[in-house]
Amino acid sequence: MRPSPLDRPWREILFASVSRPLVDSARRLILGAAFVLASSIAASSVNAEETAPKVWTEVTIASEGSRPPYNYFDNNELAGFEIDLGRELCSRMKVSCRFVAQDWDGLIPGLLAHQYDAIMAAMEITDAAREKIAFTKPYVRMPxxxxxxxxxxxxxxxxxxxxxxxxxxxxxxxxxxxxxxxxxxxxxxxxxxxxxxxxxxxxxxxxxxxxxxxxxxxxxxxxxxxxxxxxxxxxxxxxxxxGDGDGVGLRKSDVALKAMFEKALDSVMEDGTFAKIRAKYFNFDIN
CATH class of the missing domain: 3.40.190.10 (Periplasmic binding protein-like II)
Incomplete structure (x- = not known):
């Protein structure tokens, strides 16, 4: 005797009543939604990683080495007012500091190419320079x-x-x-x-x-x-x-680094350290 449909399990009856095309369509919808969700999660992770602020532990500073007393070479090492000031700023920012020499015409291109992180080379804050890079507040306003x-x-x-x-x-x-x-x-x-x-x-x-x-x-x-x-x-x-004076040149995208430099500059100005460094190289006020 053939079994009655009422004797079949209810799941079989349910799925037997649904056409195969509808089942395939439902599966595709579920798989598509899962793919979109996974892609969104991955994209969010990448964007979060890209926008996460960089933690600065080392800063490379470029200087020219041909503008005494601001910067010059002493025994093949960069020296001068800006080098001493830069080291003090790095100390207050709690980062290690490295100086590299760069000819004048290559200073801004090298910064934008990420060859170094900052410029301290008696660089004047001008409108033309501001179009390419950012500057801290001036550390020199030469009278x-x-x-x-x-x-x-x-x-x-x-x-x-x-x-x-x-x-x-x-x-x-x-x-x-x-x-x-x-x-x-x-x-x-x-x-x-x-x-x-x-x-x-x-x-x-x-x-x-x-x-x-x-x-x-x-x-x-x-x-x-x-x-x-x-x-x-x-x-x-x-x-x-x-003009506005000479400042530390930075990439416009390095907002956090600019804030670190400016906080350190405020600190050296306020406690008299800047004046002590300046007195080694200039016998008059420069800011």
């Missing part, structure tokens, strides 16, 4: 100054005080623009180099010379032609002409 002969020191270096005076300046730089805009009553002489202007000042062909204080100071200390020259006065700093 500008007027220098004159010891025998003929002006009592007043304001535009009115130097009206009619012969002023020397390096051609094409911010100091020439500063003089031409503000010292219109003075006789302005532009020179190919600052050295030429200082030599004419020493020969009494000029009444004063304007320039970066570190460059003028080097002339006074190292050139016998400038031994009779003295600083008259610093020039009030105007970012429109003289």
């Amino acid at each position: 500008s100054a007027f220098m004159a002969s010891r025998d003929n020191v002006p009592a007043d270096v304001s535009p009115a005080g130097l009206a009619g005076k012969r002023l020397g300046v390096e051609s094409g730089g911010p100091h020439q623009a500063f003089l031409e805009d503000l010292y219109k009553q003075s006789e302005i002489h532009a020179y190919a180099t600052l050295e030429e202007a200082v030599l004419d000042l020493a020969e009494s062909r000029l009444d004063a010379v304007i320039g970066d204080k570190d460059a003028l100071d080097e002339f006074i200390r190292t050139r016998h032609e400038a031994q009779n020259c003295v600083f008259v006065s610093d020039v009030p700093r105007d970012p429109v002409y003289f």
